[in-house]
Structures are given as structure tokens and as C-alpha cells.
């Protein structure tokens with residue numbers, strides 16, 4: 001008899017004294033004793049010479065097996081089902097849906113700006129955020145919906161037995177709304193919304209792998225459309241998804257090979273025609289893909305996290321150039337575009353300070369361009385970041401002014417010293433009465449707030465005449481020049497007096 005707790009001896013004794021009923025000649029597999037499942041083996045020999053009873057206490061083993069099963073099917077951090085279990089539930093839901101004729105929806109969620117949270121607050125806080133996100137999503141779902149963590153900041157949701165697509169879309173909207181509220185981490189309010197992709201059985205795909213892949217693609221589309229929203233899978237996305245993947249791979253290689261370039265588009269004084277600054281703009285001529293517009297690859301870089309190393313390179317290169325022009329006796333103000341992700345990293349001012357120190361560039365020649373939407377998504381954090389950048393000696397320019405929130409309150413609240421009127425308004429000058437009215441209003445506003453104004457996308461003499469008439473100080477556009485190489489701009493600087 002092996003390792004038997006006291007109460008089991010009684011069972012064993014009872015079995016030993018049992019006469020040799022035919023049923024006992026076979027091993028008894030399981031007995032339930034005081035709530036425990038024990039394996040009992042009784043070998044009874046008919047002549048009565050030998051009787052052996054083995055009683056094994058398997059409760060520890062059972063516990064161990066159960067914990068192994070749990071570990072294999074659940075995410076360690078959040079305790080949610082993992083990818084394997086999600087696929088199992090999805091396959092079961094698909095079998096049921098084939099019988100009932102109802103729909104199955106797969107939702108793929110990726111947190112927005114999670115990497116920034118990790119970078120700014122550390123991985124422990126990042127983990128705490130993931131746990132809170134899991135709890136929050138779970139509380140918005142029904143009990144029989146499956147929520148799984150697939151890894152990193154990716155979650156998947158299975159909504160079975162859906163009568164129509166709208167039902168799933170309603171859940172998606174509710175879920176995204178719940179993610180918009182802040183999380184309390186390390187005594188601070190942290191924001192991290194999410195982007196969602198949806199794919200449906202039987203509309204989009206028949207099997208679990210493809211449904212999840214399509215939902216992932218749709219999520220990517222939602223990210224590219226500006227984050228915080230959802231997108232439903234469509235066939236065109238499949239094509240776009242492949243293109244984006246290729247672009248992402250080539251962009252990574254281009255960065256590693258150092259074939260990206262920064263070009264500079266002059267900013268020109270409306271009255272004197274002198275170059276008073278330049279906007280640094282990325283240019284990528286790829287040996288395989290040819291010229292790729294930043295309007296095409298920046299969103300891919302944003303969606304895949306490549307934007308952070310890319311932005312670091314832009315900042316460093318622009319600062320090197322500022323230092324070079326200053327040393328050459330032709331100092332020039334350079335504006336650098338700061339992406340949403342870069343701005344959300346809490347250490348942006350430190351990165352700028354370090355880049356200035358490394359390159360020997362003076363902060364007074366560096367303009368940081370942010371868009372209205374970047375400034376407005378997290379106003380409190382924006383204020384802190386911008387104050388720190390201004391503290392270093394940089395100037396802040398608000399890009400695409402007039403196209404976003406255009407809240408006058410934040411113009412007062414944020415330390416902005418420059419407004420850029422968006423090209424879309426210039427396009428309508430002088431023929432479109434609305435564009436004329438809006439541009440005049442922005443010029444008047446900038447003047448009364450003491451802000452420098454730059455008009456973007458100026459292509460015609462008529463537009464320039466309009467700017468001159470209403471007192472806009474600086475313009476930028478193809479009328480004067482497209483973005484050009486350092487060498488081209490340097491020779492122009494030598495020909496034109498810099499104020």
C-alpha cells in the first residue's frame with residue numbers, strides 16, 4: 001500500500017475483508033472518499049492466497065495537472081484565456097454557428113500608445129495597465145463572450161450567436177468608450193485608448209485563423225485612420241495589408257542602411273523674400289519601391305512603432321544641420337515635425353536636450369511642430385511637455401491650424417509662438433469666399449495674440465498677394481521652392497541675406 005492518509009486505511013481494510021465477489025476481481029478504478037478522488041486497485045486472487053490493495057492519493061497530482069492545464073490555456077499576467085484557448089472557443093462557436101445560422105464576430109484590440117506608457121513609466125506600470133485594461137474590457141462584455149490576451153498589448157474578443165453585424169459594432173463602440181477613461185497608475189492619470197478591428201463569420205471568413213487575421217488587419221486600418229476607433233474588415237484591406245507589410249519591412253531596411261534623407265523646405269518672409277527658416281521633411285527613395293511619400297510611410301511607421309527610432313533620427317539630423325549652418329555663419333531656424341507617439345513619450349524634452357547637447361545646436365534655432373490633435377488629446381501632458389521644451393529655448397509651432405479642434409482656449413493655455421495656416425485654406429485663395437474669410441480671421445487672431453504666422457502650401461502669386469495684403473508674415477510653398485537638399489538650401493542661403 002502506498003502513501004495512504006488515515007481515513008483511507010479504513011477503505012483499504014474494508015476492501016481486504018470483502019469476500020471475493022466477482023466484481024472485485026477486476027481493479028476498481030475510482031472511489032470517492034470524503035470528497036477526494038482516489039485511485040483504488042484491488043487484485044483479488046480466487047484461491048484467497050494473495051490480496052493486494054493499492055490506494056493512491058492523487059489529489060496533489062490532480063491539482064498539479066489542473067495548474068498545468070490552466071497555465072497552458074491562460075495568460076499569466078492577466079489571467080485571461082490565451083491565444084490557444086481563444087482559438088478553441090472560436091472553433092466551437094463556428095461549429096455552433098454553422099448549425100444555428102447565426103453570426104460570429106471576432107474583435108482584435110490593440111492599445112494605443114502602450115509603448116509610450118512602457119517607455120515613460122517602466123514595464124511594471126505597463127503590466128499594471130494591461131491588467132486594468134483586461135478587467136475593464138471584461139466588465140463591458142457578457143459572461144459568455146470570450147476575452148483573451150494574445151500577447152503584448154493585443155486582446156481578442158469573441159462574440160458568438162450574433163443576429164447581425166450592428167450588434168457587434170455596438171459592443172465595439174461601448175468597449176472603445178470604456179477605454180477612453182484614464183487609469184490610475186503610480187499616482188498619476190494615464191491614458192491609453194485602443195483601436196479595434198472586426199471580422200465576421202460567415203461574411204468574411206469560415207475558419208478561426210483567417211477571422212483573427214482579418215480582424216487584425218481591420219484593427220491596423222483603424223489605427224491608420226487616427227486611432228481610438230474601429231474598422232470592419234473588407235477585401236481591399238487584404239491588399240492594403242500586404243502593401244503595408246512590405247512597406248514596413250523596406251522602411252526598417254532603409255533605416256538600417258541609412259538611405260533616408262532630410263530635405264528642407266524654405267520658409268520665406270512675405271515682404272522681403274528672404275529665407276527665414278526651413279521645415280525638415282523626410283524623403284525616402286527606395287531602390288525597390290522608388291520614391292515613397294512620407295504621407296504614405298509615416299502612418300505605417302506610426303502604426304508599427306517605427307516612428308520612434310525614425311523621429312529620433314530626424315531630430316538628431318536636424319540638430320546636426322542647425323549646428324553646421326550656425327558654424328558656417330548662416331544660422332537658420334529649422335522646424336521639426338513631432339509625431340503623436342513621440343510627443344506622448346514623457347521624455348521628449350530630455351531627448352531634445354540631449355540631441356542639442358550632442359550636436360552643439362542652439363535651442364533658439366529649433367522649432368517643434370505639433371498638430372492641433374496631438375496637443376489636444378492630452379492637454380495636461382501637452383502643457384507639461386511644451387513648457388519643458390520652451391524652457392530649453394525651443395519655439396513651438398502649431399501645424400495644420402484650423403483643420404482640427406481650433407479651440408481658442410488652448411491657444412491661450414499652451415506656450416505656442418507660431419501658427420501654420422493649413423494648405424487646405426490656401427487652396428481656396430482668392431476664389432473661395434469661405435477660405436478667404438477663414439484665412440483673414442486666422443491672420444487677425446495670430447496678430448492679436450502676438451503669434452508668428454506661416455502660411456503653408458502657397459503655390460500662386462495671387463495667394464502671396466493676399467498674404468501680403470492682410471499682413472501674414474511668412475509663407476512656405478512651391479511658389480518659392482519645394483523641399484530641397486542641404487546642399488541646395490545652403491547655396492541659396494549664401495545668395496540670400498538671412499535676418
Ligand SMILES: Nc1nc2c(ncn2[C@@H]2O[C@H](COP(=O)(O)O[C@H]3[C@@H](O)[C@H](n4cnc5c(=O)[nH]c(N)nc54)O[C@@H]3COP(=O)(O)O)[C@@H](O)[C@H]2O)c(=O)[nH]1
Nearest residue numbers: 281282294295298314337338339399457458459476477478
Ligand atoms: N512626424 C513626421 N512627419 C513628417 C516628417 N516629414 C514629413 N512628415 C509628414 O508627412 C506628410 C507629408 O509630407 P510631405 O510629402 O513632405 O509634404 C510636405 C510638403 O512637401 C507639402 N507642401 C509644402 N508646400 C506645398 C505646396 O505648395 N503644394 C503642395 N501640394 N504641397 C506642399 O506639405 C507637406 C508639409 O506638411 P506639414 O508638415 O503639415 O507642414 C506631412 O504631414 C508631413 O508633416 C517627419 O520628419 N516627421
